[in-house]
Amino acid sequence: MARIACTTWEGGGNVAVFRALAEQLRARGHEVGIRVGWDAPVDVDGDVLLVDHMTTVEGLEVALASGKPVAAVVHTLWSFAASLEGSFAPSGYLDVLDRVDRALVFSIPEIDRPAAVPANVRWVGPALEPEGPDSGWAPPPRSLVVVSLGTTDMGEGPVLQRVLDALEPLPVDVVATVGDHLDPSTLRVPANAEIRGFVRHAALLPHADLFIGHAGHGGIMAALAFGVPMVLVPLDRDQPHNAARVEAAGAGRSVPRDAEPAAIRTAIEAVRTGLRERTRAIELANVIAGYVDAAVHEVEDLLR
Numbered sequence: 391m392a393r394i395a396c397t398t399w400e401g402g403g404n405v406a407v408f409r410a411l412a413e414q415l416r417a418r419g420h421e422v423g424i425r426v427g428w429d430a431p432v433d434v435d436g437d438v439l440l441v442d443h444m445t446t447v448e449g450l451e452v453a454l455a456s457g458k459p460v461a462a463v464v465h466t467l468w469s470f471a472a473s474l475e476g477s478f479a480p481s482g483y484l485d486v487l488d489r490v491d492r493a494l495v496f497s498i499p500e501i502d503r504p505a506a507v508p509a510n511v512r513w514v515g516p517a518l519e520p521e522g523p524d525s526g527w528a529p530p531p532r533s534l535v536v537v538s539l540g541t542t543d544m545g546e547g548p549v550l551q552r553v554l555d556a557l558e559p560l561p562v563d564v565v566a567t568v569g570d571h572l573d574p575s576t577l578r579v580p581a582n583a584e585i586r587g588f589v590r591h592a593a594l595l596p597h598a599d600l601f602i603g604h605a606g607h608g609g610i611m612a613a614l615a616f617g618v619p620m621v622l623v624p625l626d627r628d629q630p631h632n633a634a635r636v637e638a639a640g641a642g643r644s645v646p647r648d649a650e651p652a653a654i655r656t657a658i659e660a661v662r663t664g665l666r667e668r669t670r671a672i673e674l675a676n677v678i679a680g681y682v683d684a685a686v687h688e689v690e691d692l693l694r
Contacts, residue, residue: 391418391419391420391421392420392421392436392437392438392693393420393421393422393423393435393436393437394412394415394420394421394422394423394436394437394438394440394689395423395425395433395434395435395436395438395439395440396408396411396412396422396423396424396425396433396439396440396441396463397424397425397430397432397433397439397440397441397442397445397449397453398424398425398426398441398442398445398463399426399427399428399430399442399444399445400426400427400428401442401444401542402540402541402542402606402608402627403465403541403606403607403608403609404442404444404463404465405424405426406517406519406608407463407465407496407517407608408424408440408442408463409424409519410517410518410519411440411463411517411685411686411689412424413519413520414517414683414685414686415686415689418686418690423435423436431449431452432445432449432450432452432453434452434453434456434458436458437458437459437693438458438459438460438461438689438692438693439453439456439458439459439460439461440461440463440494440689441453441460441461441462441463441490442462442463442465443462443463443464443465443471443487443493444474444478444479447479447480447482447483447486450462450486450487450490451486453490454486454489454490459491459692459693460490460491460492461490461491461492461493461494461688461689461692462487462490462492462493462494463494463496464493464494464495464496464497465496465607465608466497466607466628466632467495467497467501467502467504467607467628467631467632467635468493468495468497468502468504468507468511468513469502469503469504469505469631469635470628470631470632471487471495472484472504472505472506473631487508487510488508488510490510491510491692492510492512492688492692493508493510493511493512494512494514494685494688494689495511495512495513495514496514496515496516496517496607496611496685497513497515497516497607497611498513498515498611498614498674498677498678498681499513500639500674500677501610501611501614501635501636501639501641501674502635503635503638512684512688513681513684514681514684514685514688515611515615515678515680515681515682515684515685516608516611516612516614516615516678516681517685518591518592518611518612518615519590519591519592520590520592521590521592521593522590522592522593523590524589524590524592524593524594525593527589527593527594527597529597530563530565531563532561532562532563532582533561533562533563533599533600533662534562534563534564534565534594534597534598534599534600535557535560535562535563535564535565535598535599535600535601535602535658535662536564536565536566536567536594536595536598536600536601536602536618537550537553537554537557537564537565537566537567537601537602537603538566538567538591538601538602538603538604538609539553539568539603539604539623539625540569540603540604540606540609540625541569541570541588542569542571543569543571543572544604544625544626544627545625546572546604546625547572547576547577549604549623549625549647550566550568550572550577551577551578552649552650552651552654553566553602553623553651553654554566554577554578554579554580554583555578555580555651556651556652556654556655556658557580557582557583557655557658558580558581558582558583559655560582560655560658560659560662562582562599562600562662563582563583564580564582564583564584565583565584565586565589565594566583566584566585566586567585567586567587567588567589567594568585568586568587569587569588570587570588591608591609591612591613591616592612595612595613595615595616595618596616598613598616598618599618599662600618600619600620600621600658600661600662601613601618601619601620601621602620602621602622602623602658603620603622603623604622604623604624604625604629605622605623605624605625605628605629605630605632605633605636605644606627606628606629606632607628607632610622610632610636611678613642613671614641614671614674614675614678615675615678616675617668617671617672617674617675618671619641619642619661619662619667619668619670619671620636620641620642620643620661620667620671621642621643621644621645621654621657621658621661622636622637622642622643622644622645623644623645623646623647623649623654624644624646624647625647639670639674640666640667640670641667641670641671641674642661642667642671643657643660643661643667644657645657
């Protein structure tokens with residue numbers, strides 16, 4: 391078996407992708423190391439190098455100069471990644487990505503729909519962590535709405551409060567997960583809701599009828615993997631782009647981050663009680679099921 395060297399940084403959902411992929415590769419007998427840190431040098435001590443696509447251009451060049459097979463791990467939509475040059479990424483970024491052996495996009499083209507696709511791009515579906523320590527979670531008796539506005543600080547506290555206010559009069563049970571940076575005591579939590587710390591998507595979403603998120607790519611793909619329609623409140627980063635793609639695919643609706651509870655509630659009830667978004671989410675879950683082990687097979691193909 392091979393050693394797979396991974397390099398990423400703590401940017402929100404990207405580390406979860408590497409952890410999930412590493413677990414799949416280890417199950418196949420491979421040794422996997424994950425180096426996390428924006429300033430950490432790229433790990434080139436492996437038979438295959440997996441490098442976060444948002445690593446610095448210099449870091450990607452180091453990986454390419456090693457002479458080892460290199461795959462860029464794209465943990466957002468390719469249609470967004472291709473727009474990073476000139477904003478997050480400097481000039482030359484796309485040229486470097488064109489030169490890696492594979493650009494593994496942990497999404498599906500039915501959501502992505504990029505204008506152009508380089509020859510080295512492969513969609514491999516989402517990499518989802520299993521329930522792990524969150525297994526055995528018992529769902530509430532009524533229709534479950536899962537709310538997750540991310541694990542990093544994007545000033546989402548007031549947004550989450552308006553979402554909770556929107557859900558308060560509805561005949562649902564709500565589980566809202568928050569990052570360590572947000573103090574639950576600052577929120578007014580209605581009787582039909584509970585606030586929890588981090589809980590893996592795989593433990594909650596199989597029981598959910600609706601997912602309310604900030605349009606982070608990881609949350610979107612997790613909801614789709616379990617056939618759960620969405621109401622999205624994009625906050626920043628790639629999230630407005632992701633939300634627009636989900637709406638275009640028919641799997642959810644979005645509202646602006648400054649939407650009042652009444653407007654949020656209208657979107658929630660349209661998706662929760664309607665058929666269009668639910669049917670489309672189930673269709674896309676079936677698409678995602680066809681990508682089982684796709685990323686592992688792409689990595690192993692680089693070993694040949």
